[in-house]
Amino acid sequence: MSVQVTKTKAEQMLTEAFAGAEAALPGSDAVTKLRREAIGAFSALGLPTRRVEEWKYTDLRARLADSFPVAMDSVSGSQAIGGLLDGTAPGLLPGLNAYTIVFVDGALEPRTLPEDVKGLEVLPLATALESVPAWVEKALGETARPADAAVALNTALMAGGVAMRIADDVSLDRPIHLVFAQSGSEPKLVTTRVIVDLGARASLSLVETHVAMGTSVRQQNTLVTLALGEAAQVAHVKNLTVDKGSIHLSNSVVRLGARATYKPFQMTTGGGLVRHGLDLRFEGTHASLDFAALALPDMSGHVDTTLVIDHRVAHCTSRELYKCVLDGTARGVFQGKVIVAPGAQKTDGKQMAQALMLSPEAEFDSKPELEIYADDVVCGHGSTSAEIDEDLLFYCRSRGIPKAEARALLIESFIGEVIDKVEHEALREALVARAGAWLRAGHV
Amino acid sequence: MLEIKNLFVKLAEEDRQILKGLTLTVPKGEVHAIMGPNGSGKSTLAYVLAGRDGYEVTDGDILWNGESILGMEPDERAAKGVFLAFQYPMEIPGVAGLTFLRTATNAVRKKRGEAELSTPEFMRVVKDKAAKLNIAVEMLKRPVNVGFSGGEKKRSEILQMAMLEPTLCVLDETDSGLDIDALKVVSDGVNALRSPDRAMLVITHYQRLLNHIVPDRVHVLAAGKIQKSGGKELALELEKSGYAEFTGKAA
Ligand SMILES: Nc1ncnc2c1ncn2[C@@H]1O[C@H](COP(=O)(O)OP(=O)(O)O)[C@@H](O)[C@H]1O
Ligand SMILES: [Mg+2]
Numbered sequence: 268m269s270v271q272v273t274k275t276k277a278e279q280m281l282t283e284a285f286a287g288a289e290a291a292l293p294g295s296d297a298v299t300k301l302r303r304e305a306i307g308a309f310s311a312l313g314l315p316t317r318r319v320e321e322w323k324y325t326d327l328r329a330r331l332a333d334s335f336p337v338a339m340d341s342v343s344g345s346q347a348i349g350g351l352l353d354g355t356a357p358g359l360l361p362g363l364n365a366y367t368i369v370f371v372d373g374a375l376e377p378r379t380l381p382e383d384v385k386g387l388e389v390l391p392l393a394t395a396l397e398s399v400p401a402w403v404e405k406a407l408g409e410t411a412r413p414a415d416a417a418v419a420l421n422t423a424l425m426a427g428g429v430a431m432r433i434a435d436d437v438s439l440d441r442p443i444h445l446v447f448a449q450s451g452s453e454p455k456l457v458t459t460r461v462i463v464d465l466g467a468r469a470s471l472s473l474v475e476t477h478v479a480m481g482t483s484v485r486q487q488n489t490l491v492t493l494a495l496g497e498a499a500q501v502a503h504v505k506n507l508t509v510d511k512g513s514i515h516l517s518n519s520v521v522r523l524g525a526r527a528t529y530k531p532f533q534m535t536t537g538g539g540l541v542r543h544g545l546d547l548r549f550e551g552t553h554a555s556l557d558f559a560a561l562a563l564p565d566m567s568g569h570v571d572t573t574l575v576i577d578h579r580v581a582h583c584t585s586r587e588l589y590k591c592v593l594d595g596t597a598r599g600v601f602q603g604k605v606i607v608a609p610g611a612q613k614t615d616g617k618q619m620a621q622a623l624m625l626s627p628e629a630e631f632d633s634k635p636e637l638e639i640y641a642d643d644v645v646c647g648h649g650s651t652s653a654e655i656d657e658d659l660l661f662y663c664r665s666r667g668i669p670k671a672e673a674r675a676l677l678i679e680s681f682i683g684e685v686i687d688k689v690e691h692e693a694l695r696e697a698l699v700a701r702a703g704a705w706l707r708a709g710h711v
Numbered sequence: 712m713l714e715i716k717n718l719f720v721k722l723a724e725e726d727r728q729i730l731k732g733l734t735l736t737v738p739k740g741e742v743h744a745i746m747g748p749n750g751s752g753k754s755t756l757a758y759v760l761a762g763r764d765g766y767e768v769t770d771g772d773i774l775w776n777g778e779s780i781l782g783m784e785p786d787e788r789a790a791k792g793v794f795l796a797f798q799y800p801m802e803i804p805g806v807a808g809l810t811f812l813r814t815a816t817n818a819v820r821k822k823r824g825e826a827e828l829s830t831p832e833f834m835r836v837v838k839d840k841a842a843k844l845n846i847a848v849e850m851l852k853r854p855v856n857v858g859f860s861g862g863e864k865k866r867s868e869i870l871q872m873a874m875l876e877p878t879l880c881v882l883d884e885t886d887s888g889l890d891i892d893a894l895k896v897v898s899d900g901v902n903a904l905r906s907p908d909r910a911m912l913v914i915t916h917y918q919r920l921l922n923h924i925v926p927d928r929v930h931v932l933a934a935g936k937i938q939k940s941g942g943k944e945l946a947l948e949l950e951k952s953g954y955a956e957f958t959g960k961a962a
Contacts, residue, residue, distance in 0.1 A: 657764065658801060659801055659803055661761075661763050661764065661785060662797070662800075662801040662803070663803075663811075663815075664762075664784065664785035664786045664789070665761045665762070665763075665785045665786075665788075665789060665794075665795055666786075666789060666811070666815035666818075666819075666871060666875065667786050667789035667790055667815050667818045667819035667822065667875060668786060668814055668815050668818045669786050669818060670784070670786065672814065672818065673786075676806055676810075676811075676814060677803070677806075679805070679806075680803060680804060680805025680806045680854075681805065683805045684804075684805055
């Protein structure tokens, strides 16, 4: 990678933002060192362009004109968070009986931290970065020496968030719901980090919601690291709305121990620019990934989902199902890279990406990539892009179903297959309702 | 009353005339059969009645109860009582049969100014009608027609018809792909719907169906128009002589 000679305005602003914020960012000396290395890496990498393979369809350098002022992890105090806690605020998931932890502009609302939950240790990010227990150190190690600009920026600027550890054999009785809300009317750069560590046979249902309450545009950079011990299980639902003019860069860095299972599901709506990165590595045999994502961008939205699945060891299974419904000039991107290391025999990897095109101006880009260095594996991928089936539409209409309703029915049937992957019933119903609301907001 | 007047239909995408001056009247309370060789335009007629895209009416008119339906959308026609049982019923992955039936039933009820059915009311009606057609409710929890056998698909069409309570029933080769037992179930289902308020147009290639659904009139469609009309005995004649006489005329 060559060093870019001319820096864009945004690149300069981001580097300066770090210099300005550094003294106030939380962390031990070791963390400060990590941050400096990360901003150095970012300076060398620059914002990604189409020439960076992982960013082929999202030219962040061209799309990011400037950087917004950094939001710090200060206690925001008097925020009205009632609707965030009970799920009644728009974009939230009502009916979810969860431990809800609220962040406003990245800042943790301390009174929402769950207390005295057996087997669960929760630390505000700032505390975790000061004390750096071994499990936090290990998690931070996974994002050290970043090759990706968004990851580098996250390490450099992470201000708010939480670190959680679940002890061996503990299954939490309720999901943990992390609600990241954005308030106010000022543009802000919000950088959050979530660290999750599960002991052997522990299990967790983790839900993340990202939602704007105010009117401001945001640049958000979120990163979640998940380390799953032997036979640990995580269902990880991410529910987000990113409004036009805002940018949401997210990464999940997941490490799976033997027989662990990870089931992520993402549902994205809104007219902003969204990038979901997943960097997943199988570190123990017989582990599995069951990934599902649904992108429902608004007319001008851009949702890029880029996965790198690293089958390092034998006998692991990975499944990816991606769907998007694209209207207006919306763009959906799916890149799924599956690497099967030499010796990762009996790997079973399958992926499918499907787009339903509601407009001729919409664009879907799908790029599967298989790098297979073992010989006894089953790997496959498929990709489809189609409009609403006119024959089916006629069939529905001949039964008296009006055109808009018939289209909604057919779109819902397309979407249904992927939402059905969410096992938690209340959560699934809330997501179905969110998708239905999206549909009825002028997309049929 | 259904009145098809001097109907000319061509394919929208191709310069090919399929129906060439078809005239036919079916009064309420009567069942008329249309028979004809393969490719004579029977399904085309059915689709044009239901309002499918891809066909262009270049002349003539279709009146249902005195009103032209040609300018109406398919769902408007359904609300007016038009129902087509498809020759090849379609599969709708991801939409449960019950959801589909309920959406359709309530859509037409709403358009007709009738109250929508509540879930318990709907379930009671659908269970009753499904039982008469030997359809298990379990089957209706599956996506519409997906993985159904030929016979199951045809029974599912008749169930939709029974739920929507149409006044003009068009059945396109409902007998194709049915064994004798299924044929009996389907015919009983159709016969149960015969009523003084309903007109039925039964399209078939074979006479066999008409032993079960006995028509008031039989028409022969060939070369784009009705070539001959008669009573139910005409179907038996055709069974013996075939359609050669009429296709000959076309040449
Ligand atoms: N949508 C269509 N596109 C192309 N050809 C069609 C279409 N519909 C009907 N046809 C043609 O019109 C003729 C009549 O077809 P159809 O109405 O299906 O006849 P039938 O039902 O009597 O067998 C056939 O030659 C058929 O190939
Ligand atoms: Mg036909």
